Amino acid sequence: MSEVRINEAIDTLKQSGVRITPQRHAILEHLIQSMTHPTADEIYKSLEGKFPNMSVATVYNNLRVFKEVGLVKELTYGDASSRFDCVTTEHYHIICEGCGKIVDFHYPGLDEVEALAESVTGFDVGHHRMEIYGTCPDCRSNKTKIS
Amino acid sequence: MSEVRINEAIDTLKQSGVRITPQRHAILEHLIQSMTHPTADEIYKSLEGKFPNMSVATVYNNLRVFKEVGLVKELTYGDASSRFDCVTTEHYHIICEGCGKIVDFHYPGLDEVEALAESVTGFDVGHHRMEIYGTCPDCRSNKTKIS
């Protein structure tokens, strides 16, 4: 279960010399257990019960720490809030333009494209980002009902 | 030259029933001629000379109009300013993590990935976004000099 994954994550943190505070544990737990890709504010709000006087800054700080260690990826969306994704296996995201839902889907990894880009542009390639946009089944059926 | 492309873009706008104001013409011209992918603020600043009392809001408004017509794509980067890219041929971007430079590079288009995502998730796929991150030749040579 997610127990295992939390412990793995904590080990990773310890190995990087990051202290495990109660707040960090809770944020990590929330990230791993929630199947959504929460925003910083969603995490903050969902932990208000357990930590009535936790600060939003703490959430942001620790998400940055997790990012630096490589446990978490930030998905940026312009003016809107970033969403945070606990990195486990290699996967991409498909995003519903109707309701904003984000669904994971697996794909081999676009190594070819990286290689080509590298040779064409002379860059040293580090990583890439890919997202697919569309309409999820729920939103599609809602649309057809209306029309 | 870019003359042609500007006229094509203006035709597209006219066909969509969008008025061609001096400001719109200038923003469009700047987008097409500049090989960079400017931010709204960069466009605003670069047109201050010609239009001393143009408002930033005008730039944002018209970029939205251009986006709706499909002439322009917005590249969002979290908290940082969005950049705007005049859509011409199908291409992707490689972005330098050192200096922020964005370089275009052409690639066949990831139709396969879209198809797979569609069948796996049940979404109706509309479009996708892909970006590659790395270090550009300039930044790489700067780094080696220092070390």
Added chain:
DNA sequence: ACACTATTTATAAATATTACAATGTAAGAA
């Protein structure tokens, strides 16, 4: 136990973008 460092908190600040009301401008009808 003590000194030192990392972390959290609370608040203020920075920044990008949007909303809104007022003014200006262009296109069509009379």
Added chain:
DNA sequence: TTCTTACATTGTAATATTTATAAATAGTGT
């Protein structure tokens, strides 16, 4: 042409996300 109406622009205020900072707190090692 002149009136009317709809669209554009301007200027400013508001919103929202994220970061910076300083003070308070907790944890670690000697």
